[in-house]
Amino acid sequence: MTEQTETISASECLIRMYDEQHEIEDYQKGVPRWCSGCGDNSILTAVQRLCRDEGLLPEKTVFVSGIGCSSRLPHYMNTYGFHGIHGRALPVAEGVKLARPDLTVFVNTGDGDCCSIGAAHWIHAIRYNMDMTMMLHDNQIYGLTKMQASPTSPLGLKSNTTPHGTYLEALNPLTVTLGVSNVSFVAQVVDWIPEVMYQVLSQAYHHKGFSFVRIIQRCTEWLPKLLDPWLHDRQRVLLLHHENGLEISPALAKSYTKMREHDPSNMNEAREIASAFDPIPVGILYRNDDVPCYEDLRHDSRLRTNSLIQKGLESEFDKFTIWADGNEPA
Template identity: 75%
Template sequence: MTTNATECLLQLCDEQFQLEDYQSGVPRWCSGCGDNAILAAVQRLCRDEALRPEKTVFVSGIGCSSRFPHYMKTYGFHGIHGRALPVAEGVKMARPDLTVFVNTGDGDCCSIGAAHWIHAIRYNMNLTVFLHDNQIYGLTKKQASPTSPIGTKSNTTPRGSYLEALNPVSVTLGVQNVSFVAQAVDWIPEVLFDIVKAAYHHRGLSFVRIVQRCPEWLPKSFDPWLHDPNRVQILAHANGLHPSAALSRTYKNQLEHDPSNIHRARELAGDSVNIPVGILYRNPEVPCYEDLIRPDLLRTPELTRSVLDSEMDKYTIWP
């Protein structure tokens, strides 16, 4: 597609952003926390895509991950527990011109916010959702979360948790209207960034589960995968990730997976031995809720007045 001369000139005048333009304060996360890797990847995305800070919003719920908006020099909404998604949907509905990201944790999204999570996937609004999954409630000092592996000893499960962990990727892939599901791990920054970027570019709800280490409360939890790169399965495809040669040297366990194949994506998501990393599913054809309900009408004062009048008329008692 050609770009006209005026547009090119305006692009020349566009501001160039640096990473510092998106950095706000020093993160209070513990050293070694995987949240730092997610923050770095997202800040890099904002810079590379030249997202204007005043046009970008990060919405979160409650938990370690949900401190994320504090560290972004953009608009942010540190919401209430489990309600990051409905708040983000409201923001998007009122201001479709904004780029809206959601940061939520395994407790925030998969426990108290599970109902909102399911329906947000079904509504498929144009949001980019990062599920920071460290498999534990970290902010409140170690309680088992829905994604804690069976047998996890915590303050609420001193004898080890009794239930099988919930798999957020499988659940998401099972909901109607799902349009983008990816899985990343915080310790492979190159792939994390590629997935974050692909999620941002997808129009619809992009759900990215980021497997994230908690060095404070579950320091050994991911050691088997961290120390054995072959247990991390990179999903490559012409329409998905393109791992670099350097990455391929370390992560040799690679699988060609077409992100348009939802049945294969569901099979891969259920793998309990390896962690599949990459774009599991992508369907750009799923309509966004805001496109379906928004009429092709400009909200002029006349329109607002006529709608209000018609509403008021419903309660008018005619003589």
């Protein structure tokens, strides 16, 4: 993505020249407590690389999460973070963005957090189309609470809550997202191809609007073999590429030869691709840069001066005030 080529003044130039250069270590905090081998590590690395490469200021970046293994991610980012309550990562993130549109907002949530308890917020977040990047860490299981079936668990999966196997077909987060009005960016990646994950997250970050990235992720602890057939057979991953989508590097093209050209502006084709699971489609399914963002629609250009805030509060309080003579003063 190229910067806008506007001329800047000499003083601005000097100031930017001395901007601090960040290293990946500047964004790392603590040692992740995820199991070794967990796909969450791969996601963490990708976002840390993204922050470094985009030179995001740690104090201007927020990671918001709900509950679950996925939602521990903000703890390991040396930026602002908000480890929220179950299923409510999105409303918190929307509040942050509305109050502080200058911040870069990321949301990390899991298949249980987003697709079950938080499903209503998910639907409306797509419709609000606020400028943020959402990562759905989809390991198809509740891992933190030790193996209960989630809405995306495959049919027949035996778990602590479904000892005879699940009875329902898994929910497809991609088709759900593509079905909501105002959808503006939908992509899918797998945790074992870091190059594609990084590229897709980078494009999602640059997209102005709500970017939904589903990351198919292995749970090495509870479902160690579930995704092995796809992990070990490179023919079972379908790379989506297009000049307006993902560009496949020659090295990647040698490893993953199954490819399909897909124009991300084509919604019908996106829905068709989203419905398939084998081979797993990987890349950008849909993008529309023209959907307005809620924070822009509701932008109030007035300065938040003390007097303005006081006036607003007073008028709200007045609605509940019991006036001495029974009437509101004119």
